[in-house]
Amino acid sequence: IMALRHYTLDVRLSAPADSPSIVRGLQTIFQEQEMTETVHNTEGHGYLATFIGKNGRFLILRVLSQGLVTIDLQCSEGDDLAHVDHVGVAFRGLPALRRGADVDRYWPTADGRLVEYDIDEVVYEQDSDYQNIKILHSSQFGNILILNGDVNMADSDLAYTQAIMGGGREQYAGKEVLVLGGGDGGILHEAVKLKPKMVTMLVIDGCRKHMRKTCGDVLDSLQGDFYQVLVEDCVPVLKKFAEEGKMFDYVINDLTAVPISTAPEEDSTWEFLRLILDLSIKVLRPDGKYFTQGNCANLTDSLQEYEGLLGRLSCPVSFSKEVVCVPSYMELYPSQTRHCNYL
Amino acid sequence: IMALRHYTLDVRLSAPADSPSIVRGLQTIFQEQEMTETVHNTEGHGYLATFIGKNGRFLILRVLSQGLVTIDLQCSEGDDLAHVDHVGVAFRGLPALRRGADVDRYWPTADGRLVEYDIDEVVYEQDSDYQNIKILHSSQFGNILILNGDVNMADSDLAYTQAIMGGGREQYAGKEVLVLGGGDGGILHEAVKLKPKMVTMLVIDGCRKHMRKTCGDVLDSLQGDFYQVLVEDCVPVLKKFAEEGKMFDYVINDLTAVPISTAPEEDSTWEFLRLILDLSIKVLRPDGKYFTQGNCANLTDSLQEYEGLLGRLSCPVSFSKEVVCVPSYMELYPSQTRHCNYL
Incomplete structure (x- = not known):
């Protein structure tokens, strides 16, 4: 099955008045990549446009009042990331979310924080009468026992x-x-x-x-x-x-x-x-x-x-x-x- | 400044043929919430629609070939999450990404994994002649020293x-x-x-x-x-x-x-x-x-x-x-x- 990479790039502008020129700069880049723009009516909640590109590439550009600019780019695994790093602002990019992949790498902590593990293999998976049991292999922690979605114990522990x-x-x-x-x-x-x-x-x-x-x-x-x-x-x-x-x-x-x-x-x-x-x-x-x-x-x-x-x-x-x-x-x-x- | 919560909900359908009924079920829910739908032409790369709601709520529904369904919901901090959990499939929801917040909670590991810290305060921030120096407070690790974006040392270490x-x-x-x-x-x-x-x-x-x-x-x-x-x-x-x-x-x-x-x-x-x-x-x-x-x-x-x-x-x-x-x-x-x- 085709899995998705989801990139997020955010910037808070020091001068919100710069928004229009940032938007124009980004639009030019996306259009050069032959992406089709749809501008949405947000009823006063900022600028919001979606861009559809080749091979299922999909991009969202949002500019919120007071200067928060967010970009989301979804593309298939193996697709190259469109370059949005030459428009004069420093975007804060996080590692891409891997969505719909065969092996789930995200196992939130008990206090609800998002953490990504270096999972490379599903070693074992079974529903017992009592719980869902997974054993996943992590390159640094070794085999990890996960019960009902909670990380329980690893070789490293x-x-x-x-x-x-x-x-x-x-x-x-x-x-x-x-x-x-x-x-x-x-x-x-x-x-x-x-x-x-x-x-x-x-x-x-x-x-x-x-x-x-x-x-x-x-x-x-x-x-x-x-x-x-x-x-x-x-x-x-x-x-x-x-x-x-x-x-x-x-x-x-x-x-x-x-x-x-x-x-x-x-x-x-x-x-x-x-x-x-x-x-x-x-x-x-x-x-x-x-x-x-x-x-x-x-x-x-x-x-x-x-x-x-x-x-x-x-x-x-x-x-x-x-x-x-x-x-x-x-x-x-x-x-x-x-x-x-x-x- | 208004910060965003970005929720991701994904499911891989065991029978891809179920996609149309899933989409109809979700559409009904989103329409009940008075969201305006725009269906995009993906040139054969699955179903893709955006929904604009009240208060700047923005939702993306994607159904890829072979049964991967993804939902993205962006709303402002404090907004209630629209319920998408009663359409008959178990969506895998991750903790929301907090985007554009005053305090950045995401500090990727050296091997490029996304991890969220329990940061609650910026204690110190300065650009020296040599590097960007941040000291952020984590409720469990204490003060964390971050040099050029790399976690360097915390009270816990x-x-x-x-x-x-x-x-x-x-x-x-x-x-x-x-x-x-x-x-x-x-x-x-x-x-x-x-x-x-x-x-x-x-x-x-x-x-x-x-x-x-x-x-x-x-x-x-x-x-x-x-x-x-x-x-x-x-x-x-x-x-x-x-x-x-x-x-x-x-x-x-x-x-x-x-x-x-x-x-x-x-x-x-x-x-x-x-x-x-x-x-x-x-x-x-x-x-x-x-x-x-x-x-x-x-x-x-x-x-x-x-x-x-x-x-x-x-x-x-x-x-x-x-x-x-x-x-x-x-x-x-x-x-x-x-x-x-x-x-």
């Missing part, structure tokens, strides 16, 4: 795994560890190196094959000397553990980020998060620790909401947080590790 | 300074250190903590006031117990040092990244880089080390060109490299520290 395990300050040797989620296998892969008594992992989807740099061979078998992987919904299993009085030294929740919405009454994710948190505290030894991720550092309201929730749990907890840089996220992820000391 | 100083593996105590560039003061700030004999810094522009988290108070005075800052062009000073036989244990070049262009004969930056490298080696003790940054990990050709250059220096050197994640760069920066052991 050992920093994430290290942070959610306590930043290297914990002694896992001889301890019982419960991992909720963590389907990329990173936490399990790192934890078994630390000679734990037993790591139990509750997960619904695994990344055994395509996130090998993250999980190593630890997901090749669901059972090892120091670990077991239970492919089950975590809520009933947690309830069963709590009833049986089964206790852990560490619970690492890699299931859920703090929801972006700050309205707990409207977002059932908050209810789920609270349920997991309550059940986790029930299976945690009195001196145990609970680790989880927060969300993007910019979502201060959501993080505050979460900290309020920690104060309203059925038993009191204390907590601390740490901000880390996860390479493939392209944003700072504060409260990445939020560890709650059971009191 | 201690990792950069640590890497270019040798990743914490060097003993600076009692040593003589020469810093080239480093106008943000980060290297000097960290180096003086390590009890060096003397740090000499050669710099043309300083960030004393606005990059305080990076430089501390070290740039408040050009002279301290263990350092001196020379505000001079580094080439003649390096030549003078070489003539006088002045020698250093470490030379840290924070002046120049490896050029993006891979054609040394066409880019004088390569010549400058080679000159600095040759002069630096001349003032380096036989067991001294030279540290510098590379460039974005994706620029493999440029980095290879640079490594070739290291093999053609007037005296033989060995080198190693390390890739680090610099938070505000939003890309991996390999060969960040390239340390060359003088043989």
Whole structure:
């Protein structure tokens, strides 16, 4: 399928009175390129014209009051960009948007910013019963796991795994560890190196094959000397553990980020998060620790909401947080590790 | 000045034959919003129509052969987005481009990807004799220094300074250190903590006031117990040092990244880089080390060109490299520290 390149070129004129001569200069250039102009009636909202060229080239020239000039050029991939850089003003050109391409390179951050990744291959794509799973290859971050459109974990992101395990300050040797989620296998892969008594992992989807740099061979078998992987919904299993009085030294929740919405009454994710948190505290030894991720550092309201929730749990907890840089996220992820000391 | 929001919504139809009904559905919606349609003659390159609405709203609907449908909507900031999400297809919407805004949020990466920063304030802007200097505030990265449009250093980027100083593996105590560039003061700030004999810094522009988290108070005075800052062009000073036989244990070049262009004969930056490298080696003790940054990990050709250059220096050197994640760069920066052991 033919994909489009969409170039944007903007300039704010220091003297709005220059607009007419800029427009005339650009019109001349576009006409030289044999583009057909249509001037639109904007009912007083500035000058707006569209130009149709050869090979499906399409250009929009807009001049808004007070001197903002914008140019949009859409052309097919491989077409040469028409030169608009010799009309006497410095246009600010951004890298072209690639639209309708086979591989999507745009994966916005949790706080809604547009970022382009260096994706060169779709490694895996599947709709599971629970979510849309994509594994895309980035030339710098390696394989990236994307769940429901959110960048989750890449080969480059050992920093994430290290942070959610306590930043290297914990002694896992001889301890019982419960991992909720963590389907990329990173936490399990790192934890078994630390000679734990037993790591139990509750997960619904695994990344055994395509996130090998993250999980190593630890997901090749669901059972090892120091670990077991239970492919089950975590809520009933947690309830069963709590009833049986089964206790852990560490619970690492890699299931859920703090929801972006700050309205707990409207977002059932908050209810789920609270349920997991309550059940986790029930299976945690009195001196145990609970680790989880927060969300993007910019979502201060959501993080505050979460900290309020920690104060309203059925038993009191204390907590601390740490901000880390996860390479493939392209944003700072504060409260990445939020560890709650059971009191 | 009125700024624009530019929304893009794209969908690739699984059955291109659905195009006419999609177009009719969208036309109906746009007409309900009292938008005036102009259908353009594309000479066989698909359906293309522009719609002009109230308050300067402007919409483009394109249907390309084989089922790519694109919608562009430009409206003023604060205008509500027209709803195009109930026509039976799932459009992929990206965060709106903010065009003509007072503060520019788009600072492409070294490898040409479009990334949006959470910029909320222009802290400082100035054209010096050498470059355009901007300091912009990001809510997550803190103050960001941007030189000639390239993101250089932010409050969040201690990792950069640590890497270019040798990743914490060097003993600076009692040593003589020469810093080239480093106008943000980060290297000097960290180096003086390590009890060096003397740090000499050669710099043309300083960030004393606005990059305080990076430089501390070290740039408040050009002279301290263990350092001196020379505000001079580094080439003649390096030549003078070489003539006088002045020698250093470490030379840290924070002046120049490896050029993006891979054609040394066409880019004088390569010549400058080679000159600095040759002069630096001349003032380096036989067991001294030279540290510098590379460039974005994706620029493999440029980095290879640079490594070739290291093999053609007037005296033989060995080198190693390390890739680090610099938070505000939003890309991996390999060969960040390239340390060359003088043989």
